[in-house]
Amino acid sequence: MKKGRTALLASALVLSMTACGSTGGASAGSGKGDDSIYTVTMVLKGTQQPDEERIEGKINEILEKELNARLDLVVLPWASANQQMQLMLAGDEKIDVFYNDGTTAVRYMNSGQILDMNELVDKYGKNLKEIYGEDVLKSNTVDGFLYGVPNQIERGSIPAIYMRKDLVEKYNIDPSAIKEPKDLEAVFETVKAGEPDMTMLFSANEDAPVTRLFAGDNLSDSNYLGVIMDQENSTTIENFYATDWYKETTAMLHDWYEKGYISKDAGTDTENWRTVCKAGNLFSIFFSYHPGTPVEFESSTGYEFEIVKFRDYPIKNCQTYNNVTFSIAQNSENPEKTMEVLDYLYGSPELMNLLIWGEKGTDYVMEDEENGIINFPEGITAETVGYSLNLGWELPNQFIAHKWTGSDPQLWEKMEEFNDSAKESTAVGFFFNNSGYDNQIAALSNVVKQYSISLNSGSADPEVYLPQFLEALEQAGIDELIAAKQEQFDQWLAAKE
Helix, strand or coil: HHHHHHHHHHHHHHHHHHHCCCCCCCCCCCCCCCCCCEEEEEEECCCCCCCHHHHHHHHHHHHHHHEEEEEEEEEEEEEEHHHHHHHHHHCCCEEEEEEHHHHHHHHHHHHEEEEECCCHHHHHHHHHHHHHHHHHHHHHEEEEECCCCCEEECCCCCCCCEEEEHHHHHHHCHHHHHCCCCHHHHHHHHHHHCCCCCCCEECCCCCCCCHHCCEEEEEEEEEEEECCCCCCCCCCCCCCCHHHHHHHHHHHHHHHHHCCECCCCCCCCCHHHHHHHHHCCEEEEEEECCCCCHHHHHHHCCEEEEEEECCCCEECCCCHCCCCCEEEEEECHHHHHHHHHHHHHHHHHCCCCCCCCCCECCEEEECCCCCCCCECCCCCCCCCCCCCCCHHHHHHHHHCCCCEECCCCCCHHHCCCCCCHCCCCCCCCCCCCCCHHHHHHHHHHHHHHHHHHHHHHCCCHHHHHHHHHHHHHHCHHHHHHHHHHHHHHHHHHHCCC
C-alpha cells in the first residue's frame, strides 16, 4: 500500500499537477474490514522506514483499545514533499493531519484546504492545553482561525558551525579562534589541503548556508519577503535581499565556492546533509544549536562534532511556535477522531517512542532504564535498523520520549531551561495575513526561486546576479508587500500596548 501510494504521487508529479487517486489495498494500519474503527492518515516529511508497517501495527494495538482508531503513516521524501502534499490536499488521496509550517498553513487556510482547529482543540485538546496553555495555542491564529498546533521542540535558536571532531583534532584546529563565520576561511584551507576530495561546508539547493546563518526574524516567511534584521530591538521590516548582510554573506560563500570548499553541485543538489556526512564526504555544516543537537547528529551520521556558537543565547521569534505545526485537512473524513488521536500522541510516551525510535528489543534497547537512554541492539546499526525515524522534532512531543545514547540524562529538563532562557524577538506572536496578496506573493516567490537558491548556496556570483535579483523583486512588487507587512505589524504592536 505504501509503495503504491508513493508511486502514484510520483507519477502525478511527472505527468501532471492534477489530483491523484487513492491506491487502496490493506495494511496493518489501513482500517480495512472494520468500518467502526477510523484510520487517521498522518503525513510527515522524511525517509520512509523499511519496517514502517510493523510499527504501525504496534501503534494501532494501542489506539484501537484506547480510542477505537488507527494511525496510517505517510512519509513523503524531503525533496518532493511540498508538491506531493499539494496533490494530496487538492485530490482524493486520503489525508487527515499533516506536518506543516505557518507560512504554508496560512496559504492552505486562505485556499480552504485546512480546518479551523479552535473548536476541536477546545473539545479534544486536553494534553495540548496542559503543555502550552491557551496563549501559546492562540499564537498560531490568524483572524481567529487556528491553523495548526505546535510541536514540543526547542524554542529558540543559536546559529552555529558543526565540524567533524575527528578532523578538527587531526588538523589541530583551534575552535576558540572562530568568532564569526568568516574565520572559517583558514580552517577550510587547512582541512581541504589534507582532504582534497571532501566538501568543507554543506550547501544544497534549499538547505543553504545563508538561511542557516541568518540571525534575524523572517516573520515565518520561508521566502524571506520582508524580515527584521535586528530582531531584539528593531520593529522595521526590511528587504532581506537588499541588506548589506546578505550581499556580504553571499559574497563570502561564493568565494568559498570558487575555492572548492562548497560542492560544485550546491545549487542543484537535493541530497540531505546527513547522507553526505555518513558517507564520509563532509567536514562541516551551519546549523542551529540546542542541547539535543550534538547527540542527534552523532546518532544520525556516526560522527562526533565540534560546535562553535555564534551567539551566547537563544532567541524566540515568529517561527518559535508556528514553524513546526500539525494542521487538519479540510477533506478529513473525521476531524473529531483525528484531533482526539493527535492530542493523545502529545501525551503518550509509548506512542512517541514507537513513532520516533520503533520497537523496544528490535529497533532499540534500553541502555539506561532510569534515565530513558537507548541504543541500537547488538549487531544493529543506523544502516541496518528496521525502523528509526529519528525525527523527534517533527513529531508532537519529543520531550516525553527516550533519549539516544550519549545524551545528557537531563536533556529534556535542559531543553526546557534553554527555552526559558531565550530572549524574544520584537515580533513574537505576529503573523502576516497574506489574504489578498496571492498573485503578488506568487510572482515574488517565483523570483526568489529563480535567484536565491544559487545565491544562497554560494554557487552564483552576487556581483553579477544580485542586482538582477533586486530589480526583479522590485518589478514583482516587493516594496508594496513589505509595506503591507509593516502596516499589519504596526497595528499588531499598537494592539499589544
